[in-house]
Amino acid sequence: MTHQISPSDIFPWNDNFETGIPIVDEQHRKLVELLNKLASHLAYGVDKPELNQVFDEMTDYTLIHFQTEEGIWRQYLPTDELSLQHEKTHLDFVKEVILLQGKQDSLATEQVIDEIVVFLTHWLAFHILESDKNMAKIVLAMQQGMTLSEAKEKAHIEMSGALRILIETVLSMYDTLSSRTLQLMREIAERQRAEDRLRLSRKVIDSTLEAIFITDAHGLIIDTNPAFCQDVRREHEQLVGKDIRLVKPGLFSHNKTDFIWRTATESGHWAGETVGRDANGEIEGAWLALSSIKDNQGAVTHYVGVVSAITQLVKRQHILEVEANHDALTGLPNRRLLQDRLDQAILRSKRSGHVLAVCYLDLDGFKLVNDTLGHDAGDDVLRLVAGRLSKVLRGEDTVVRSGGDEFVLLLGDLDGEQDAAQSLSRLLLDIAQPILIHGMPVNVSASIGVTLYPLDSGTPEQLLKHADEAMFAAKKEGKSRYHLFDLLHTDQTVDRSPTKLI
Secondary structure: OOOOOOOOOOOOHHHHOOOOOHHHHHHHHHHHHHHHHHHHHHHHHHEEEEEEEEHHHHHHHHHHHHHHHHHHHHHHHEEEEEHEEEEEHHHHHHHHHHHHHHHHHHHHHHHHHHHHHHHHHHHHHHHHHHHHHHHHHHHHHHHHOOOOOHHHHHHHHHOOHHHHHHHHHHHHHHHHHHHHHHHHHHHHHHHHHHHHHHHHHHHHHHHHHEEEEEEOOOEEEEEEEEHHHHHHHHOOOHHHHOEEHHHHHHHHHOOHHHHHEEEEHHHHHEEEEEEEEOOOOOOEEEEEEEEEEEOOOOOEEEEEEEEEEHHHHHHHHHHHHHHEEEOOOOHHHHHHHHHHHHHHHHHHHHOOOOEEEEEEEEEHHHHHHHHHHHHHHHHHHHHHHHHHHHHHHHOOOEEEEEOOOOOEEEEEEOOHHHHHHHHHHHHHHHHHEEEOOOOOOEEOOEEEEEEEEOEEEOOOHHHHHHHHHHHHHHHOOOOEEEEHHHHOOOOOOOOOOOHHHO
């Protein structure tokens, strides 16, 4: 049977390797397969753990094969010098493989690859053709009824003459073949890696938001990315061959064009702000980075430009800041922005001498809405409550969603507790109004904890903590009311439900 040779086989199987003993030939083919697998992994530069796994697989299988062979040889040549020498050869092979595997950390990669592949290829070819074939011929002759000495003589004659020349020719051929095949595999692997890098670079260029163009040495466009085509509102095919200075005149104002191109040509790079008009004719700022590409003789062959629209960058930065500092569900400031707003409110209170009310608000009955109508209905309630709070509060006040159904209110420029009581009363009544969710009325109320600065002269963190503690006291008092922190430890009791405060 002719073995199908793969173009990447560093050790292609040949019928000349057949020994005539089926189990031995089957295991030889498996060893050749593992050698080709190992060589492929070495050439293509896989990670060391994976390479060690292949090494271990080959070593383990080699030991199984050696046990099989030695079992056959001992059956027919139990104490013969040939059998003992064969076993020693097996032991030497295992030691050498382990030694080569350990050299990976101390030798250059290609040096290790060459040494491993040359050793394994030469050893396997020589061992099969020279040693195993000879042993197999002796065993097969004895199976036919010959004595040991007769079988040895017959094997010696068959291994001489034309077969000897064939063995030497095959060994020489496999040494050369393994070296050339390994080099070819390396070249293929490097080409594939280069193509992968090119594909990745192209994907990065095509997906970036910056407009990128490439021109020849005369400024004529030879390539663009989708962002550039979108910017100038033209297809890629319409741009190829056009002068970039005419396609995007706003990038190169009359008084800077020569300077930009001269700088990029002489120093290799120019970057700076330019002002021109966009596709709608509107003035738009942009940041241009123009680089020149030179050949080995130093002559410019191409120019690469990256255009960042500053207007868009500012808009994008604003969007990012809003997203970072505002709650995604309600659009209210979040806990990240609360600290800044609270610091500012305290400073205003110090300058004006007015009172600042720091309030912690928690919705009553909100869990029931979530449990009975679902989380989507709960989200609708939070958005509606946030809207009501924003409408009731003044422009100088702040409402923050701190998480879940909890809000923080900063009410500034107050004259005292009575002024704060009127604002909080309106809030409590407004929140308690029925809410329609999918045509069904939903009722929630609020418990509010309040501390007044500078009557409470704590740090910003302490003010929030005091307001939170007061909120829990309001819930204990019956909900739908507010509770002042500075009354927590007195015997005075005041009904602060919204109906009593009006």
